[in-house]
Amino acid sequence: MLKAFIFDLDGTLIDSLADIAGCINRMLETRGFPPCQDISMFRQMVGDGMEKLVERALPEAERTPEMIRVCTEEYRAFYDGHWQDETRPYEGITEMLASLKEQGIKIGVISNKAHRFTVPMTEHFFGQGYFDVILGQRAEVPRKPSPEGAYEAASLLRLSVTECAYIGDSGIDMAFAKSAGMVGIGVDWGFRSVEELREHGATRIISLPSDLLEIN
Known part of the structure; x- marks a missing residue:
């Protein structure tokens, strides 16, 4: 679960x-x-x-x-x-996140974008305090696919990494999930190809944000 x-x-x-x-x-x-x-x-x-x-x-x-x-x-x-001129959440993302929260599932962000951008951008588009953990790239923590960020996030959430899924659009994201022991879920609406996601170990690939609600 x-x-x-x-x-x-x-x-x-x-x-x-x-x-x-x-x-x-x-x-x-x-x-x-x-x-x-x-x-x-x-x-x-x-x-x-x-x-x-x-x-x-x-x-x-x-x-x-x-x-x-x-x-x-x-x-x-x-x-x-x-950074906010044209950037927007993908269609269906806000509704999917709200549904996860209603189910009592914790949500977080781990990005290779600098922490000084990751936090304000996430809070701008989704609200301050909406996510349970937000971690951007910091000098003292190796960036993805190194698993250290996953261990840190799981510790902050007081969960095992095996109780967490990581959702991303790139091979780096899937390799990160695999190296950390998280379930790796690829999305096909992002920047990279479905083939890349599969090659790097995606457990599952989804085409709509709402598909994520059917996984648990």
Whole structure:
């Protein structure tokens, strides 16, 4: 019996691709680099934290540690003011979360997005205090797929990891769930492919948020 459903944020609960792409392209143009014209390219670029996103967006010849550091700070500053321009929860997400809470199931978020963005964004779109635990990427905790964040969340929820499911849209998310001993549930509405989810060990793949209500 699952007692908690813990979610990835970007590509799972919220569609944030347009704002991410817009802020990366603004950073690139400010630096005199060519922007990424095809927004779908960002589907493969996100998921490993801001530094990796910036590294992937930069021209290959410019990917020095110092350039990545400086451009990450510039991207972070742009994103700080524009993460809510076009970002919205996916259709059916708010209703699904409300149903889980009505059933007494704990809900949480674990994201590779920086903690300083993960908390305010989650609270902006879903309400302050709505989730039982919210964990973004922090320097002292290895990012997904390392399982440390899962252990931390389960401890805060006072549950075993085996009593928790992790829901995400990427192979990283499914590998994270598997390494932690959580049930890994993939969503097909996010940034990555169903094939990627299967290859990385998804226990189940759902097509609608409401499908999650039938699992427990």
